[in-house]
Amino acid sequence: MVVWTSAWLHGAAASDDVVDALQTWAEDHEVRAASDELATRLELPGPQGRPAGAGLLLAALRKAGAARGDLVLPVAGDVRGLDGASPFSQFALRCGEAGVFADAGLGVVPEHVAEGVLRWSVFELGVLPPAEYVPIGEAEHGMASAMREAASTLNDLDIARHRPGVRGEIAEAVSARPQPDWPDDAPQRPLRVLQRAAEVEAILRVASDDAPGGALSSSATRARTDALRPLFDAVRSARCAAVAEMVRVLADRTEQY
Incomplete structure:
Protein backbone atom coordinates (compact mmCIF):
# COMPACT_ATOMS: atom_id res chain seq x y z
CA MET A 1 0.00 0.00 0.00
CA TYR A 133 16.37 7.42 8.27
CA VAL A 134 18.14 4.09 7.88
CA PRO A 135 20.11 3.78 4.62
CA ILE A 136 19.19 0.63 2.76
CA GLY A 137 22.81 -0.50 2.67
CA GLU A 138 23.06 -0.21 6.43
CA ALA A 139 19.80 -2.13 6.91
CA GLU A 140 20.89 -4.85 4.50
CA HIS A 141 24.26 -5.19 6.23
CA GLY A 142 22.55 -5.28 9.63
CA MET A 143 20.29 -8.13 8.54
CA ALA A 144 23.26 -10.13 7.19
CA SER A 145 25.26 -9.56 10.37
CA ALA A 146 22.36 -10.54 12.60
CA MET A 147 21.87 -13.65 10.49
CA ARG A 148 25.48 -14.74 10.99
CA GLU A 149 25.39 -14.06 14.72
CA ALA A 150 22.12 -15.93 15.19
CA ALA A 151 23.38 -18.92 13.17
CA SER A 152 26.59 -19.03 15.19
CA THR A 153 24.71 -18.86 18.50
CA LEU A 154 22.20 -21.53 17.52
CA ASN A 155 25.03 -23.75 16.34
CA ASP A 156 26.84 -23.29 19.64
CA LEU A 157 23.64 -24.20 21.47
CA ASP A 158 23.33 -27.31 19.28
CA ILE A 159 19.68 -26.52 18.62
CA ALA A 160 19.73 -27.29 14.90
CA ARG A 161 19.78 -31.06 15.42
CA HIS A 162 16.24 -30.87 16.81
CA ARG A 163 14.87 -29.93 13.34
CA PRO A 164 15.27 -32.70 10.72
CA GLY A 165 13.96 -31.63 7.32
CA VAL A 166 14.32 -27.96 8.20
CA ARG A 167 15.35 -26.90 4.68
CA GLY A 168 12.09 -28.21 3.28
CA GLU A 169 10.11 -26.33 5.93
CA ILE A 170 11.91 -23.09 5.07
CA ALA A 171 11.36 -23.52 1.32
CA GLU A 172 7.66 -24.17 1.92
CA ALA A 173 7.35 -21.07 4.12
CA VAL A 174 9.01 -18.90 1.47
CA SER A 175 6.84 -20.21 -1.37
CA ALA A 176 3.66 -19.74 0.69
CA ARG A 177 4.25 -16.01 1.13
CA PRO A 178 2.29 -13.84 -1.34
CA GLN A 179 4.41 -12.37 -4.14
CA PRO A 180 3.18 -8.82 -4.77
CA ASP A 181 3.57 -6.85 -7.97
CA TRP A 182 5.56 -3.62 -7.92
CA PRO A 183 5.51 -0.46 -10.04
CA ASP A 184 7.44 -0.77 -13.30
CA ASP A 185 10.06 1.76 -12.22
CA ALA A 186 10.66 0.20 -8.81
CA PRO A 187 14.43 0.03 -8.10
CA GLN A 188 15.93 -3.44 -7.97
CA ARG A 189 18.02 -3.23 -4.82
CA PRO A 190 15.07 -2.66 -2.45
CA LEU A 191 13.24 -5.52 -4.15
CA ARG A 192 16.19 -7.81 -3.52
CA VAL A 193 16.29 -6.72 0.12
CA LEU A 194 12.56 -7.43 0.53
CA GLN A 195 13.01 -10.86 -1.02
CA ARG A 196 15.91 -11.61 1.29
CA ALA A 197 13.90 -10.38 4.27
CA ALA A 198 11.09 -12.79 3.32
CA GLU A 199 13.59 -15.66 3.18
CA VAL A 200 15.11 -14.75 6.53
CA GLU A 201 11.67 -14.41 8.09
CA ALA A 202 10.84 -17.93 6.90
CA ILE A 203 14.00 -19.18 8.58
CA LEU A 204 13.04 -17.34 11.74
CA ARG A 205 9.53 -18.80 11.84
CA VAL A 206 10.84 -22.31 11.41
CA ALA A 207 13.62 -21.78 13.94
CA SER A 208 11.14 -20.37 16.46
CA ASP A 209 8.84 -23.39 16.34
CA ASP A 210 9.53 -26.59 18.22
CA ALA A 211 9.91 -29.63 16.02
CA PRO A 212 7.05 -32.13 16.40
CA GLY A 213 7.99 -34.63 19.05
CA GLY A 214 11.23 -32.85 19.93
CA ALA A 215 10.89 -30.48 22.85
CA LEU A 216 13.64 -28.14 23.94
CA SER A 217 14.35 -27.46 27.57
CA SER A 218 13.07 -24.16 28.94
CA SER A 219 16.63 -22.81 29.16
CA ALA A 220 17.32 -23.78 25.53
CA THR A 221 14.06 -22.15 24.46
CA ARG A 222 15.04 -18.90 26.20
CA ALA A 223 18.50 -19.03 24.66
CA ARG A 224 16.99 -19.55 21.22
CA THR A 225 14.59 -16.64 21.69
CA ASP A 226 17.42 -14.35 22.80
CA ALA A 227 19.54 -15.40 19.82
CA LEU A 228 16.77 -14.76 17.29
CA ARG A 229 15.37 -11.49 18.67
CA PRO A 230 18.04 -9.24 17.04
CA LEU A 231 17.39 -10.95 13.71
CA PHE A 232 13.65 -10.29 13.93
CA ASP A 233 14.50 -6.63 14.58
CA ALA A 234 16.93 -6.56 11.65
CA VAL A 235 14.31 -7.99 9.27
CA ARG A 236 11.79 -5.34 10.28
CA SER A 237 14.37 -2.60 9.84
CA ALA A 238 15.39 -3.94 6.42
CA ARG A 239 11.78 -4.03 5.23
CA CYS A 240 11.11 -0.47 6.35
CA ALA A 241 14.34 0.75 4.74
CA ALA A 242 13.58 -1.04 1.46
CA VAL A 243 10.10 0.45 1.26
CA ALA A 244 11.43 3.92 2.11
CA GLU A 245 14.05 3.62 -0.63
CA MET A 246 11.47 2.55 -3.21
CA VAL A 247 9.21 5.45 -2.28
CA ARG A 248 12.15 7.88 -2.46
CA VAL A 249 13.36 6.67 -5.87
CA LEU A 250 9.88 6.61 -7.42
CA ALA A 251 9.15 10.12 -6.14
CA ASP A 252 12.50 11.51 -7.32
CA ARG A 253 12.14 10.00 -10.76
CA THR A 254 8.71 11.46 -11.36
CA GLU A 255 9.82 14.87 -10.07
CA GLN A 256 12.70 14.83 -12.55
CA TYR A 257 10.27 14.19 -15.39
Whole structure:
Protein backbone atom coordinates (compact mmCIF):
# COMPACT_ATOMS: atom_id res chain seq x y z
CA MET A 1 0.00 0.00 0.00
CA VAL A 2 2.73 2.47 0.93
CA VAL A 3 4.78 1.93 -2.24
CA TRP A 4 1.90 1.81 -4.68
CA THR A 5 0.05 4.74 -3.11
CA SER A 6 3.19 6.86 -3.12
CA ALA A 7 3.76 5.94 -6.77
CA TRP A 8 0.18 6.93 -7.60
CA LEU A 9 0.47 10.24 -5.76
CA HIS A 10 3.49 11.07 -7.95
CA GLY A 11 1.89 9.97 -11.20
CA ALA A 12 3.98 6.80 -11.54
CA ALA A 13 0.96 4.47 -11.32
CA ALA A 14 -2.74 4.54 -12.12
CA SER A 15 -5.34 4.09 -9.41
CA ASP A 16 -6.42 0.82 -11.03
CA ASP A 17 -2.83 -0.41 -10.74
CA VAL A 18 -2.91 0.24 -7.00
CA VAL A 19 -6.22 -1.56 -6.52
CA ASP A 20 -5.05 -4.50 -8.63
CA ALA A 21 -1.78 -4.79 -6.69
CA LEU A 22 -3.67 -5.01 -3.41
CA GLN A 23 -5.47 -8.14 -4.61
CA THR A 24 -2.34 -10.09 -3.70
CA TRP A 25 -3.23 -9.70 -0.02
CA ALA A 26 -7.03 -9.99 -0.14
CA GLU A 27 -9.84 -10.17 -2.66
CA ASP A 28 -11.84 -7.39 -1.00
CA HIS A 29 -10.56 -4.20 0.60
CA GLU A 30 -12.69 -2.09 2.91
CA VAL A 31 -11.95 1.47 4.05
CA ARG A 32 -13.28 3.31 7.09
CA ALA A 33 -12.25 6.41 9.00
CA ALA A 34 -11.56 5.77 12.68
CA SER A 35 -13.73 8.71 13.81
CA ASP A 36 -16.83 10.44 12.55
CA GLU A 37 -15.02 13.79 12.49
CA LEU A 38 -12.29 12.43 10.24
CA ALA A 39 -14.88 10.67 8.10
CA THR A 40 -16.63 13.99 7.45
CA ARG A 41 -13.37 15.78 6.62
CA LEU A 42 -12.12 13.09 4.23
CA GLU A 43 -15.54 12.08 2.84
CA LEU A 44 -15.04 8.50 4.02
CA PRO A 45 -17.43 6.16 5.86
CA GLY A 46 -17.21 6.46 9.64
CA PRO A 47 -16.64 3.69 12.18
CA GLN A 48 -20.26 2.54 11.95
CA GLY A 49 -20.76 3.29 8.27
CA ARG A 50 -20.79 0.92 5.32
CA PRO A 51 -17.14 0.53 4.27
CA ALA A 52 -15.93 2.01 1.00
CA GLY A 53 -13.47 0.52 -1.48
CA ALA A 54 -9.75 1.15 -1.78
CA GLY A 55 -10.25 3.75 -4.50
CA LEU A 56 -11.89 6.10 -2.01
CA LEU A 57 -8.87 5.79 0.28
CA LEU A 58 -6.64 7.06 -2.53
CA ALA A 59 -8.92 10.03 -3.06
CA ALA A 60 -8.90 10.76 0.68
CA LEU A 61 -5.11 10.72 0.85
CA ARG A 62 -4.83 13.13 -2.06
CA LYS A 63 -7.52 15.35 -0.56
CA ALA A 64 -5.53 15.49 2.69
CA GLY A 65 -2.35 16.51 0.85
CA ALA A 66 -0.39 13.26 1.08
CA ALA A 67 2.78 13.07 -1.00
CA ARG A 68 4.48 9.90 0.15
CA GLY A 69 4.15 7.27 2.85
CA ASP A 70 6.32 5.35 5.28
CA LEU A 71 6.03 1.79 6.50
CA VAL A 72 6.09 1.12 10.23
CA LEU A 73 6.23 -2.37 11.77
CA PRO A 74 5.73 -1.86 15.51
CA VAL A 75 6.14 -4.55 18.12
CA ALA A 76 6.06 -4.42 21.91
CA GLY A 77 9.16 -2.58 23.05
CA ASP A 78 9.79 -0.96 19.66
CA VAL A 79 7.18 1.52 18.49
CA ARG A 80 9.39 3.67 16.28
CA GLY A 81 7.42 5.77 13.81
CA LEU A 82 4.25 5.94 15.91
CA ASP A 83 2.70 8.96 17.61
CA GLY A 84 2.69 8.02 21.28
CA ALA A 85 -0.28 6.50 23.12
CA SER A 86 -2.84 7.43 20.47
CA PRO A 87 -5.66 5.26 19.07
CA PHE A 88 -3.61 4.94 15.89
CA SER A 89 -0.53 3.73 17.74
CA GLN A 90 -2.48 1.26 19.82
CA PHE A 91 -4.22 -0.22 16.78
CA ALA A 92 -1.03 -0.29 14.70
CA LEU A 93 0.78 -2.10 17.52
CA ARG A 94 -2.03 -4.61 17.75
CA CYS A 95 -1.96 -5.30 14.01
CA GLY A 96 1.84 -5.10 13.71
CA GLU A 97 1.97 -2.83 10.67
CA ALA A 98 0.78 0.52 9.37
CA GLY A 99 1.33 3.16 6.74
CA VAL A 100 2.16 6.68 7.90
CA PHE A 101 1.46 9.66 5.63
CA ALA A 102 3.02 12.32 7.80
CA ASP A 103 2.53 15.24 5.41
CA ALA A 104 -1.21 14.53 5.41
CA GLY A 105 -1.38 13.81 9.14
CA LEU A 106 -2.88 10.39 8.46
CA GLY A 107 -2.09 6.80 9.36
CA VAL A 108 -3.68 3.69 7.83
CA VAL A 109 -3.77 0.26 9.46
CA PRO A 110 -4.73 -3.00 7.69
CA GLU A 111 -6.66 -5.68 9.53
CA HIS A 112 -7.99 -9.01 8.23
CA VAL A 113 -11.63 -9.02 9.33
CA ALA A 114 -12.83 -12.08 7.40
CA GLU A 115 -11.58 -14.63 4.91
CA GLY A 116 -10.39 -12.66 1.88
CA VAL A 117 -11.35 -9.29 3.40
CA LEU A 118 -8.81 -6.67 4.47
CA ARG A 119 -10.05 -3.53 6.20
CA TRP A 120 -8.03 -0.30 6.15
CA SER A 121 -8.75 2.01 9.09
CA VAL A 122 -7.73 5.64 8.63
CA PHE A 123 -6.57 7.60 11.67
CA GLU A 124 -5.63 11.19 12.32
CA LEU A 125 -2.04 11.35 13.54
CA GLY A 126 -0.82 13.06 16.66
CA VAL A 127 2.68 14.45 17.05
CA LEU A 128 5.20 12.16 15.40
CA PRO A 129 8.81 11.80 16.57
CA PRO A 130 11.55 12.95 14.18
CA ALA A 131 11.72 10.58 11.23
CA GLU A 132 14.47 7.98 11.51
CA TYR A 133 16.37 7.42 8.27
CA VAL A 134 18.14 4.09 7.88
CA PRO A 135 20.11 3.78 4.62
CA ILE A 136 19.19 0.63 2.76
CA GLY A 137 22.81 -0.50 2.67
CA GLU A 138 23.06 -0.21 6.43
CA ALA A 139 19.80 -2.13 6.91
CA GLU A 140 20.89 -4.85 4.50
CA HIS A 141 24.26 -5.19 6.23
CA GLY A 142 22.55 -5.28 9.63
CA MET A 143 20.29 -8.13 8.54
CA ALA A 144 23.26 -10.13 7.19
CA SER A 145 25.26 -9.56 10.37
CA ALA A 146 22.36 -10.54 12.60
CA MET A 147 21.87 -13.65 10.49
CA ARG A 148 25.48 -14.74 10.99
CA GLU A 149 25.39 -14.06 14.72
CA ALA A 150 22.12 -15.93 15.19
CA ALA A 151 23.38 -18.92 13.17
CA SER A 152 26.59 -19.03 15.19
CA THR A 153 24.71 -18.86 18.50
CA LEU A 154 22.20 -21.53 17.52
CA ASN A 155 25.03 -23.75 16.34
CA ASP A 156 26.84 -23.29 19.64
CA LEU A 157 23.64 -24.20 21.47
CA ASP A 158 23.33 -27.31 19.28
CA ILE A 159 19.68 -26.52 18.62
CA ALA A 160 19.73 -27.29 14.90
CA ARG A 161 19.78 -31.06 15.42
CA HIS A 162 16.24 -30.87 16.81
CA ARG A 163 14.87 -29.93 13.34
CA PRO A 164 15.27 -32.70 10.72
CA GLY A 165 13.96 -31.63 7.32
CA VAL A 166 14.32 -27.96 8.20
CA ARG A 167 15.35 -26.90 4.68
CA GLY A 168 12.09 -28.21 3.28
CA GLU A 169 10.11 -26.33 5.93
CA ILE A 170 11.91 -23.09 5.07
CA ALA A 171 11.36 -23.52 1.32
CA GLU A 172 7.66 -24.17 1.92
CA ALA A 173 7.35 -21.07 4.12
CA VAL A 174 9.01 -18.90 1.47
CA SER A 175 6.84 -20.21 -1.37
CA ALA A 176 3.66 -19.74 0.69
CA ARG A 177 4.25 -16.01 1.13
CA PRO A 178 2.29 -13.84 -1.34
CA GLN A 179 4.41 -12.37 -4.14
CA PRO A 180 3.18 -8.82 -4.77
CA ASP A 181 3.57 -6.85 -7.97
CA TRP A 182 5.56 -3.62 -7.92
CA PRO A 183 5.51 -0.46 -10.04
CA ASP A 184 7.44 -0.77 -13.30
CA ASP A 185 10.06 1.76 -12.22
CA ALA A 186 10.66 0.20 -8.81
CA PRO A 187 14.43 0.03 -8.10
CA GLN A 188 15.93 -3.44 -7.97
CA ARG A 189 18.02 -3.23 -4.82
CA PRO A 190 15.07 -2.66 -2.45
CA LEU A 191 13.24 -5.52 -4.15
CA ARG A 192 16.19 -7.81 -3.52
CA VAL A 193 16.29 -6.72 0.12
CA LEU A 194 12.56 -7.43 0.53
CA GLN A 195 13.01 -10.86 -1.02
CA ARG A 196 15.91 -11.61 1.29
CA ALA A 197 13.90 -10.38 4.27
CA ALA A 198 11.09 -12.79 3.32
CA GLU A 199 13.59 -15.66 3.18
CA VAL A 200 15.11 -14.75 6.53
CA GLU A 201 11.67 -14.41 8.09
CA ALA A 202 10.84 -17.93 6.90
CA ILE A 203 14.00 -19.18 8.58
CA LEU A 204 13.04 -17.34 11.74
CA ARG A 205 9.53 -18.80 11.84
CA VAL A 206 10.84 -22.31 11.41
CA ALA A 207 13.62 -21.78 13.94
CA SER A 208 11.14 -20.37 16.46
CA ASP A 209 8.84 -23.39 16.34
CA ASP A 210 9.53 -26.59 18.22
CA ALA A 211 9.91 -29.63 16.02
CA PRO A 212 7.05 -32.13 16.40
CA GLY A 213 7.99 -34.63 19.05
CA GLY A 214 11.23 -32.85 19.93
CA ALA A 215 10.89 -30.48 22.85
CA LEU A 216 13.64 -28.14 23.94
CA SER A 217 14.35 -27.46 27.57
CA SER A 218 13.07 -24.16 28.94
CA SER A 219 16.63 -22.81 29.16
CA ALA A 220 17.32 -23.78 25.53
CA THR A 221 14.06 -22.15 24.46
CA ARG A 222 15.04 -18.90 26.20
CA ALA A 223 18.50 -19.03 24.66
CA ARG A 224 16.99 -19.55 21.22
CA THR A 225 14.59 -16.64 21.69
CA ASP A 226 17.42 -14.35 22.80
CA ALA A 227 19.54 -15.40 19.82
CA LEU A 228 16.77 -14.76 17.29
CA ARG A 229 15.37 -11.49 18.67
CA PRO A 230 18.04 -9.24 17.04
CA LEU A 231 17.39 -10.95 13.71
CA PHE A 232 13.65 -10.29 13.93
CA ASP A 233 14.50 -6.63 14.58
CA ALA A 234 16.93 -6.56 11.65
CA VAL A 235 14.31 -7.99 9.27
CA ARG A 236 11.79 -5.34 10.28
CA SER A 237 14.37 -2.60 9.84
CA ALA A 238 15.39 -3.94 6.42
CA ARG A 239 11.78 -4.03 5.23
CA CYS A 240 11.11 -0.47 6.35
CA ALA A 241 14.34 0.75 4.74
CA ALA A 242 13.58 -1.04 1.46
CA VAL A 243 10.10 0.45 1.26
CA ALA A 244 11.43 3.92 2.11
CA GLU A 245 14.05 3.62 -0.63
CA MET A 246 11.47 2.55 -3.21
CA VAL A 247 9.21 5.45 -2.28
CA ARG A 248 12.15 7.88 -2.46
CA VAL A 249 13.36 6.67 -5.87
CA LEU A 250 9.88 6.61 -7.42
CA ALA A 251 9.15 10.12 -6.14
CA ASP A 252 12.50 11.51 -7.32
CA ARG A 253 12.14 10.00 -10.76
CA THR A 254 8.71 11.46 -11.36
CA GLU A 255 9.82 14.87 -10.07
CA GLN A 256 12.70 14.83 -12.55
CA TYR A 257 10.27 14.19 -15.39
